[in-house]
Amino acid sequence: MDKIISCENINKTYDELTVLKGINLEIQSGEIVAIVGPSGAGKTTLLQIIGTLDKPDQIDNSSLIINSIDVKRMNQSSFASFRNQYLGFIFQFHELLPEFTALENVCIPGWIGKRKQKELKRSAEELLSLIGLSDRIHHKPQELSGGEQQRVAVARALINQPKIIFADEPSGNLDTENANALHKLFFDVRKKFGTTFVIVTHNDSLANMADRKIILRDGEINT
Amino acid sequence: MNQIELKEFLDYKANQYELIDFITSDPIQIPHRFKQKEDVEIAGFLTASIAWGNRLSILKSANKMMALMDNAPYDFIINHKKSDLSIFEGFVHRTFNATDLTFFVRSLQNIYKNHQGLENVFSSNNPSLQDTIHDFKSIFFEIDHPQRTLKHVSDPLKGSAAKRLNMFMRWMVRSNTKGVDFGIWKQHSPAQLSIPLDVHTGNIARKLNLIQRKQNDFKTLKELDKKLRKFDPVDPVKYDYALFGLGVFEKF
Numbered sequence A: 001m002d003k004i005i006s007c008e009n010i011n012k013t014y015d016e017l018t019v020l021k022g023i024n025l026e027i028q029s030g031e032i033v034a035i036v037g038p039s040g041a042g043k044t045t046l047l048q049i050i051g052t053l054d055k056p057d058q059i060d061n062s063s064l065i066i067n068s069i070d071v072k073r074m075n076q077s078s079f080a081s082f083r084n085q086y087l088g089f090i091f092q093f094h095e096l097l098p099e100f101t102a103l104e105n106v107c108i109p110g111w112i113g114k115r116k117q118k119e120l121k122r123s124a125e126e127l128l129s130l131i132g133l134s135d136r137i138h139h140k141p142q143e144l145s146g147g148e149q150q151r152v153a154v155a156r157a158l159i160n161q162p163k164i165i166f167a168d169e170p171s172g173n174l175d176t177e178n179a180n181a182l183h184k185l186f187f188d189v190r191k192k193f194g195t196t197f198v199i200v201t202h203n204d205s206l207a208n209m210a211d212r213k214i215i216l217r218d219g220e221i222n223t
Numbered sequence B: 001m002n003q004i005e006l007k008e009f010l011d012y013k014a015n016q017y018e019l020i021d022f023i024t025s026d027p028i029q030i031p032h033r034f035k036q037k038e039d040v041e042i043a044g045f046l047t048a049s050i051a052w053g054n055r056l057s058i059l060k061s062a063n064k065m066m067a068l069m070d071n072a073p074y075d076f077i078i079n080h081k082k083s084d085l086s087i088f089e090g091f092v093h094r095t096f097n098a099t100d101l102t103f104f105v106r107s108l109q110n111i112y113k114n115h116q117g118l119e120n121v122f123s124s125n126n127p128s129l130q131d132t133i134h135d136f137k138s139i140f141f142e143i144d145h146p147q148r149t150l151k152h153v154s155d156p157l158k159g160s161a162a163k164r165l166n167m168f169m170r171w172m173v174r175s176n177t178k179g180v181d182f183g184i185w186k187q188h189s190p191a192q193l194s195i196p197l198d199v200h201t202g203n204i205a206r207k208l209n210l211i212q213r214k215q216n217d218f219k220t221l222k223e224l225d226k227k228l229r230k231f232d233p234v235d236p237v238k239y240d241y242a243l244f245g246l247g248v249f250e251k252f
Helices: A043-050 A076-086 A102-112 A117-130 A146-158 A176-193 A204-209 B003-017 B020-025 B037-049 B055-068 B073-079 B082-088 B098-114 B129-140 B147-152 B163-173 B199-207 B218-231 B236-248
Strands: A003-014 A017-028 A032-036 A063-066 A087-091 A164-168 A196-200 A212-217 A220-222
Touching (some): A017 B055, A032 A043, A076 A087, A102 A146, A146 A176, A176 A196, A176 A204, B003 B236, B037 B073, B199 B236, B218 B236
Parallel strands (some): A032 A196, A032 A212, A164 A196
Antiparallel strands (some): A212 A220
16 A cells, blocks of 8 residues: 655644644555543644644754655645545535535535536446435435435535545534444445545444554643 | 603614624623533633633633633543642632632532533523523523622522623624624524623612612612613614613713
């Protein structure tokens, strides 16, 4: 497998408080990695940084390489298209747009990426079928259950065929049955598309299913 | 200035100061960093709770609280274990210290796990929000609590103007049309709100002859409420921006 994420000496400081302390990490393409650890350990901050949603402290000997691209050298205007092309995000709260149908919600990142309408719609329908929602594509989020909404969010994260999906507590708001179904879906997606997953979770079952657990404590990786 | 002219003046000033630029220097910027309702509520509640004294110091302490919770306040509140709470050791904002913050976090976990969240515990059939704030305090301290922390949650029925809780309610309830307040709590009406009365807004209100009493307490709040509701019964608390702006920016 090839390295898809590689970071060295990632630090994050707010005023005098250091949240991340010299994180070194490599993640292989197609790997499913769970980031676990106590609340306040810096899990979300780390995910936000390697997902390019936040910036690490600017220090000379730190680096963040994603898909062979040196993120530190990218300018601000390149970030949005980089994220849209290579990265997908799933959060605890699906953040689907309430006035759009499931199909339209899934299409949104494709519209932003200016993909052709017909091909985009077909991809969205295929994805919604893959996640078992082919009969719900014209429903709006409030007409779907919590588990279904979160599956739509997964399809939305996949629509541009990202190399990596970053998920922050993806099943935190679901009951056990729906959480298990969502976790299985991650593995089905990896099998079908080779997608890499980086998941912050408090869910032991999901963490134990992952290829690797990264334990974060007091801003450092426990080895 | 007669009452009509005074109303027009205050309407003008409220409109002038309720601007998105207001956020950059105000503690409300802390909850504005979040999108999810629960994150906004928790960040807003904790920030409002320490909102006294120098504004830069409030922002610094509130940012530190968020960073200690990994900038994921709802996640921290819901998932933290007792052992995680040691992270707050050494935190202090004036008289609000690590013991107080630790209890606030524990109590918020109780509220989100057992009372359907902050919006729910601030909702009731009370005719006045000040009664609701009184009820909130009982729920907030229903779990084991340090005696010292009681002073950090005000009770209008004991004579307090409850400035910080009224400010928090303004943030959550007033419409976000102008991009400052959030308007994410739909079970309340802006007409129910009371102004966050403190020494500054109190002094301006006295200079404008809106109130006569000298203390900044619950009785004065009622006096001011009555007056401002005559000016705008639907959204009386918009005048908080007028009084604040006149005091801070115009040194009225």
